[in-house]
Amino acid sequence: MKALLVIDMQKISFTPRTPRFDAASVVKRINVLSDCFRASGDPVIFIQHDGTKEGICIPETEEWELLDSLKVASGDWKVPKSANDAFYKTDLKARLMPLGIDELVITGCATDFCVDATVKSALVQDFNITVIADGHTTADRPYVEAKHVIAYYNWIWREMTPTQGRIEVTMLEDYLRDKASRQKLSVSL
Secondary structure, three states, X not given: OEEEEEEOOEHHXXXXXXXXXXXXXHHHHHHHXXXXXXXXXXXXXXXXXOOHHHOOOOOOOHHHXXXXXXXXXXXXXXXXXXXXXXXOOOOHHHHHHXXXXXXXXXXXXXXXXXXXXXXXXXXXXXOEEEEEEEEEEOOOEOOEOHXXXXXXXXXXXXXXOOOOOOEEEEOHHHHHHHHHHHHHHXXXX
8 A cells, every 4th residue: 555745845944035945836746646556545644844843834834834826635644844854753663563554655845855764764664655756845055056956866766776666856747657557457357
């Protein structure tokens, strides 16, 4: 079984002062993917950074809220985290294991911080991982434009040696096409 992780798509990270690369399109792709997961009965999990220890992004404040443009359904899970890694001192793994979830599809913000930390953490915990290559975003960094950061991390993840699980990096369109062909194959069997 699989689950979709949507990491830190919160208002604090998407302001005129903190622009993210291709943000509107990334949100649209996440919404399409979320709808597919819900239709299949697979969990959609919104990870929200709790920045209480930094004095920012405090739960239940506007900056902590998910983006208004994200589709969030009543059955979706929300998991707060206080570090870059969505597994660190959270109940995420404890909620996944009883359902037999062994595959995570990962999207969100920021590519080079919370998305990367979560990908690597999931990998060493033996999850099968699919990163949606055009489903995560970040901001320009000193000396590097965001689009290059995103391309670089997609390359890093493609080149990583998996543990017991596997790691794939694919564009949303390819993921959906592969999913549709797997479903046709299982229906025809």
